[in-house]
Amino acid sequence: MADGRLRLTIYFTGALIAILLLIHLSLFSFWFVEGGYYTNMEWENVSARMGNILWDTFYIILLSAVLLHSYSGIKGIAYEYITSSGGRRLIDVLLTLIWLIAFVYGVLPIISG
Amino acid sequence: MGEKEGRRGILGWIFPITNLERLLYTLHRITGIGLTLYLFIHIYETSMRMYGYETWTATAEFLENPLFHFGLLLVVLAALFHGANGIRLILQELGLIAPKPTQPVYPYRKYHRDRKIWMTTILMLILGAGVAVFALRDFLILLGVM
Numbered sequence: 001m002a003d004g005r006l007r008l009t010i011y012f013t014g015a016l017i018a019i020l021l022l023i024h025l026s027l028f029s030f031w032f033v034e035g036g037y038y039t040n041m042e043w044e045n046v047s048a049r050m051g052n053i054l055w056d057t058f059y060i061i062l063l064s065a066v067l068l069h070s071y072s073g074i075k076g077i078a079y080e081y082i083t084s085s086g087g088r089r090l091i092d093v094l095l096t097l098i099w100l101i102a103f104v105y106g107v108l109p110i111i112s113g
Numbered sequence: 114m115g116e117k118e119g120r121r122g123i124l125g126w127i128f129p130i131t132n133l134e135r136l137l138y139t140l141h142r143i144t145g146i147g148l149t150l151y152l153f154i155h156i157y158e159t160s161m162r163m164y165g166y167e168t169w170t171a172t173a174e175f176l177e178n179p180l181f182h183f184g185l186l187l188v189v190l191a192a193l194f195h196g197a198n199g200i201r202l203i204l205q206e207l208g209l210i211a212p213k214p215t216q217p218v219y220p221y222r223k224y225h226r227d228r229k230i231w232m233t234t235i236l237m238l239i240l241g242a243g244v245a246v247f248a249l250r251d252f253l254i255l256l257g258v259m
Contacts, residue, residue, distance in 0.1 A: 007206075011203050011206065014196075014199045014203065018196050025189070028251070030251050031250070031251070036254065043169050046162060047162075050162070067152075070148070073145050105156055106156040106160070109163045
């Protein structure tokens with residue numbers, strides 16, 4: 001079980017994701033958007049969203065929250081099985097590296113306009 | 114007692130299987146790991162937009178098949194469970210649905226924590242199932258059933 005700061009991070013980002021994800025998913029729903037998934041996968045619509053500063057901000061916040069949430073969760077699980085300080089340092093470095101690459105890779109299509 | 118004595122390791126995720134909270138805990142972890150894997154795939158898939166119209170359209174066409182749509186349905190169901198159970202955990206942590214444990218004082222009263230957890234779990238299941246039914250129509254359309 002993750003402790004202290006890690007658990008608070010998981011709870012805070014989790015609550016944020018619950019709200020943002022509903023907005024993200026509703027864009028692809030046939031209930032709310034004519035053509036639902038298909039409309040929103042069209043190049044013009046994706047580009048229009050990515051060219052909008054508000055949507056860019058929304059997606060960067062969502063991406064950051066989801067990555068931070070998953071990072072904290074996986075780290076919490078890994079810490080249960082790796083108890084040595086050296087092993088935990090290695091896990092920290094590895095996870096930070098992987099998640100940073102994922103963040104950069106995720107942010108680029110958002111800010112590329 | 115040695116440091117590792119009494120530890121069940123990964124088996125501790127499952128046993129005792131009859132314990133509701135343990136079951137929810139295990140499902141929460143499994144869905145969390147699954148969603149993390151999906152997240153990386155989703156980031157990769159979305160990054161295809163950087164390579165222009167042709168690549169994006171090819172990616173969208175590649176994903177346009179019943180297998181991927183069914184996979185997406187599983188991802189949404191996993192996210193619903195993870196989210197509903199996560200809200201339950203937050204409410205529990207904040208002491209909103211179950212009082213924080215205190216020292217028992219005589220005369221002892223029956224502790225209703227379990228009942229409250231059950232009630233909240235059922236409430237969360239209903240909430241999750243409600244959203245799942247709501248989302249089902251979308252997937253029936255995607256799978257070409259509707």
